Structures are given as C-alpha cells and as structure tokens.
Amino acid sequence: MTRTLPSVVLFLFAFSAFAQQYDFAPVGARWTYTSTSAMPGEFPHDLVVESEELFNGQLCRKITGAIGNGLPNPLYVYSRNDSVFFYSEVSENFELLYDFGAEPGETWTINGLFGPPFEDNITIEVQGSFQQPIGDTSVSVMAVTISPLLPFEWGLQIYKGIGNNLFHLPYVYQWLEPDKLVGLRCYSDGQNEFQFVPFDCDTSIIISSAEAPISAGSEISVFPNPATDRLMVLWDAPASHLLFTLYSPLGQVVRQQILSTGSNEVELANLAAGIYYWKATDETGRSRGGKIVKERN
Secondary structure, eight states: OTTHHHHHHHHHHHHHHHHHHHSSOOTTOEEEEEOOTTSSSOSSEEEEEEEEEEETTEEEEEEEOOOSTTOOSSEEEEEETTEEEEEETTTTEEEEEEETTOOTTOEEEEOOOOOTTSOSOEEEEEEEEEEEEETTEEEEEEEEEEESOSSEEOOSEEETTTEESSOSSOEEGGGSOTTSOOEEEEEEOSSOEEEOSSSOTTOOTTOOOTTSOSSTTOOEEEEOSSBSSEEEEEEOOTTOEEEEEEEOTTSOEEEEEEEESEEEEEEOTTSOSEEEEEEEEETTSOEEEEEEEEOOO
C-alpha cells in the first residue's frame, strides 16, 4: 500500500494540473465580439489566448484583445474545476470571474473590477439554465442578473465553458452606447466552434445606433417604456416587413410577430412584470435591439 501511495499522489497531481491546464480557454481559443464606436479598436474585435505561462504563482492563459476602461490587457486567467479566476490590477490578486457550476439561486461576487469612482465589484445571481441550439449541437446557458446594474454592463447570459454573452469582463456603463448591438458573436478553440449570430463573425453591417436606420431609409420606434399592457412599434420603411421578437431575461422567446410598415401593437398583458429584450430584424437581415420594462397592469 505504501508503495502505491506516491504513484497515486503523483497521478492525482498530474490529473489536477491537466484539468487546470485544459478545462477553459486553451491556447488558440478565440472570442469575437462586436464593439462600439465609443471604444478603441475595430468592429468587431477578437480576444485570443496567445500563450500559457506562469503568472503570479499560477499557470495562466494569457488573453489579449480586452478593451475598455480599467480592464487589464493582457488578461491572465486560470481555471479550477468549474471556476475561472482572473488577475485584477485593481486588487492585485486573482479574483473569481465565472462559476460555471453555480445552481439557480446561488451567487458569486466578482471583485477587483474598477477603481474609484466606480464600484470595484458586482454580485452575480443565477436565475436558471437551459440548452441553446447552436448549429448541429447545443450549449448550456446560465441566465443571471447582476447587482448593482450600474455602472456596469455585462449581459444576462453565460455560456458554460465559454463566457458571458455581452463581454468577457464587465465594462463600465458610461463607455457603452446601450442601443448598439454589442456582444459575443463567435467562439472557437480548436475542438469547438460556435457562431451565436446569423451572419459572419467579421461583418460590421448590423452595427447601428439609435440614430442609425435599421436599413436604408427606415426608422423604428418602440414605446412606451415602461409599458403595461402593450407596446407600440412604429416602422416607416415602405412596402416591407419586420420580424419583432421579445425575449425574457432567461433568453426565451415570449413574443414574436411579423410587423408591417406603420403602427403596430405588441400585446404584453399576459407577461409578468420585469425587464424584457426586443430585437427587430428586417428583410435584409439587419437588426436593431433594446430593452423595455414591463410594469404590472
């Protein structure tokens, strides 16, 4: 028994090192995000795992391409079991970023995000999970809320083993234009390849702001906000149609209908009070999106 113990210990150590090394963001992994004109960089931009190296006592993956106020670039991360940790230049420590194993109702706190005058932490609460079809397969999606909501923007979904659906790390809200279509487009790591949007990863055609048309010569208005029993959607493109989709905080479709040019009503009376997200797609595939608050009737 005593002879086998060192071998078992060595095996467990090697297995632990292997699991830490390969369970998240292998070298060569790439995330493609849509950026906005309020940030430096091109549209879109890539986060790439350039290498693996020892950093502050941890075997880390070195990720380049993180942009935004106060975010470290390069970004050093390591994983252990279902948790991912990043090195914060604010706290000068490794901080928990993702807990892919968290269950509904559980929370975790991301510390060391930004220095004054902003908060340096946010708390993540898991609302639920579901499978999202992606091509011929599916990914596990964790629906979350964040607190405080401001001054951060981070999205409300986390793909297991991949990361957040808006940005890899929370951003300071003031640097975003909320009506821009921002977020994760594609991810690949040599074994897995996922495309989360119905267009090429490197296209910039769908990026639009509140002042930019959804397609040439058209404008869309969604009101009131907050709303109670119905939404009004005004669209002025002649002789055309619009696919209007309303999503719950869990990312599930709760309303979907084809709208015509002019004034359209979207029924909300049977929906629970809360935050919902809308996306409008025209016949060319270009989109606009936003969020609304549904109040009690």
